Amino acid sequence: MRHLSRLAAFTLALAGCNYFSGADDIELSTEATTGGSAAPAYLPADGVSLASVAIYQGVERIVAKDGAGVAEGVPIVAGRDALVRLFYAVNADYDKEPVIARLFLDDGEPLEVTAPLGAGSTLDVLTSTLNFDVPGERVTTTTSFRAEILQAAAKTTGDNAAAVFPAEGTHPLYATSAGPSLKLVLVPIAYGADGSGRLPDTSPEQLERYRNTFYKLYPTPAVDVRVVEQPLVWNAPVLANFSGWQDLLNAMIDVRKNGGAKHEEFWYGVFSPSATFESYCGGGCVAGLSLLGDDPNQAWLRAGIGLGFTGEGVTMTAVHEIGHEHGRNHAPCGTNQGLDLAFPTQGAILDAWGFDLIARTLVAKDTNKDFMSYCGPAWITAYTYSALLSRLQTVNAAAMASRVSGARGGGERARSGAPHAESYERIGVGADGTLTWLAPLELDEPARGEQLDATVTSDAGDEPVTAQYFPYSHGGGGLLLVPRGEAKARAVGSRFGRIGR
Numbered sequence: 262m263r264h265l266s267r268l269a270a271f272t273l274a275l276a277g278c279n280y281f282s283g284a285d286d287i288e289l290s291t292e293a294t295t296g297g298s299a300a301p302a303y304l305p306a307d308g309v310s311l312a313s314v315a316i317y318q319g320v321e322r323i324v325a326k327d328g329a330g331v332a333e334g335v336p337i338v339a340g341r342d343a344l345v346r347l348f349y350a351v352n353a354d355y356d357k358e359p360v361i362a363r364l365f366l367d368d369g370e371p372l373e374v375t376a377p378l379g380a381g382s383t384l385d386v387l388t389s390t391l392n393f394d395v396p397g398e399r400v401t402t403t404t405s406f407r408a409e410i411l412q413a414a415a416k417t418t419g420d421n422a423a424a425v426f427p428a429e430g431t432h433p434l435y436a437t438s439a440g441p442s443l444k445l446v447l448v449p450i451a452y453g454a455d456g457s458g459r460l461p462d463t464s465p466e467q468l469e470r471y472r473n474t475f476y477k478l479y480p481t482p483a484v485d486v487r488v489v490e491q492p493l494v495w496n497a498p499v500l501a502n503f504s505g506w507q508d509l510l511n512a513m514i515d516v517r518k519n520g521g522a523k524h525e526e527f528w529y530g531v532f533s534p535s536a537t538f539e540s541y542c543g544g545g546c547v548a549g550l551s552l553l554g555d556d557p558n559q560a561w562l563r564a565g566i567g568l569g570f571t572g573e574g575v576t577m578t579a580v581h582e583i584g585h586e587h588g589r590n591h592a593p594c595g596t597n598q599g600l601d602l603a604f605p606t607q608g609a610i611l612d613a614w615g616f617d618l619i620a621r622t623l624v625a626k627d628t629n630k631d632f633m634s635y636c637g638p639a640w641i642t643a644y645t646y647s648a649l650l651s652r653l654q655t656v657n658a659a660a661m662a663s664r665v666s667g668a669r670g671g672g673e674r675a676r677s678g679a680p681h682a683e684s685y686e687r688i689g690v691g692a693d694g695t696l697t698w699l700a701p702l703e704l705d706e707p708a709r710g711e712q713l714d715a716t717v718t719s720d721a722g723d724e725p726v727t728a729q730y731f732p733y734s735h736g737g738g739g740l741l742l743v744p745r746g747e748a749k750a751r752a753v754g755s756r757f758g759r760i761g762r
């Protein structure tokens with residue numbers, strides 16, 4: 262009944278949200294059935310030891326080693342598909358006959374693999390381990406597992422405790438909920454600066470590339486990709502050298518704000534400023550831009566832009582930019598801008614092996630780089646994966662809480678019981694220090710970025726105010742928000758200098 266009571270507690274807290282994927286699988290009984298009847302047909306194989314059990318949902322997580330559970334490591338995400346590898350060693354007592362490996366998950370039918378064993382398992386050879394493809398619905402926040410390497414009872418003594426884990430019963434997976442999905446909203450931008458009105462690629466094939474790229478790298482059970490019907494028409498040049506990017510990003514912020522965005526949605530405008538990536542980019546280019554913010558409750562920051570050509574290059578740009586929308590700074594390779602000073606590895610190399618759930622291949626630790634850097638080949642560190650999960654949990658939980666509390670509409674305004682518009686002068690800060698007036702910004706909550714002192718000059722005189730600064734992900738500039746008063750601001754001064762109108 263332990264499972265039932267825990268489930269009941271969560272269900273009360275999050276009524277009607279179906280927040281915990283796969284919760285329906287939980288049964289009332291907690292007695293692990295290990296396939297045994299009175300006279301089991303299979304028993305632990307002689308001469309075989311189960312060295313470790315590792316689970317891969319993108320990044321390796323060891324859950325058991327040398328007969329003991331491992332509690333620390335990258336989180337396991339409930340509802341997300343997984344590969345489970347059993348690492349083994351053999352000695353002279355192994356008869357070289359095939360074994361039956363079983364993976365029990367709760368009380369369901371075990372997953373089963375039959376194979377002869379080799380000399381032993383190595384991390385970098387996928388076929389050297391006993392592997393199970395685990396569908397996401399079998400990984401819940403209460404799931405426990407048991408792994409066994411068996412042979413027919415007639416062929417083994419049955420007393421080799423090293424061939425099973427745990428020695429008795431099951432061991433918890435400690436999976437955590439990320440919420441139901443990552444919600445990506447693509448805004449097609451009709452690019453008119455060259456007279457073409459060219460639209461980005463939002464074909465079903467390209468949307469599948471976005472979905473797969475996010476799915477294999479982000480700690481989520483599912484990726485929802487939605488395309489906004491009405492394109493944003495944009496007739497100003499947006500060039501490889503960063504010219505025009507700031508204006509388009511700020512237009513996207515307004516599109517998100519006025520487009521009925523839900524709190525947890527990550528909006529991303531895509532555009533093709535040339536016929537091909539090669540003709541746009543030449544020897545180097547800006548490929549995406551977004552804002553950085555530490556506060557997950559600032560939903561308006563979940564807006565970015567990037568190239569919208571065909572292929573996986575732009576989907577990798579998208580995971581990087583949406584990483585910024587999750588508050589991630591740059592991993593240290595190929596750029597010195599906006600570096601994450603806490604990043605755990607030199608040169609943004611991985612801190613753990615990976616597994617690509619789409620391509621079904623291992624990703625080597627020492628030769629791949631975190632996608633929050635500018636280097637490749639790109640994968641994800643346990644560090645970034647964990648941080649994305651933490652942000653996603655916060656964002657999805659806040660969205661869920663607002664709907665459970667009965668707020669109507671589900672939009673951002675619904676989050677703060679009494680809507681209270683905050684109005685700001687919006688000033689673009691260029692990389693070269695150039696200040697630009699942009700359209701005023703109305704937010705449903707006070708802006709919370711880096712606080713700095715500013716002075717607003719109006720017909721009423723000079724007034725000291727606290728402004729908020731949000732750096733851009735690239736290019737070195739950012740956005741300065743200054744509270745608007747009764748009188749129209751004639752000028753604003755801050756550490757970035759003074760701008761008048």
Ligand SMILES: [Zn+2]
Nearest residue numbers: 581591734735
């Ligand atoms: Zn970046």
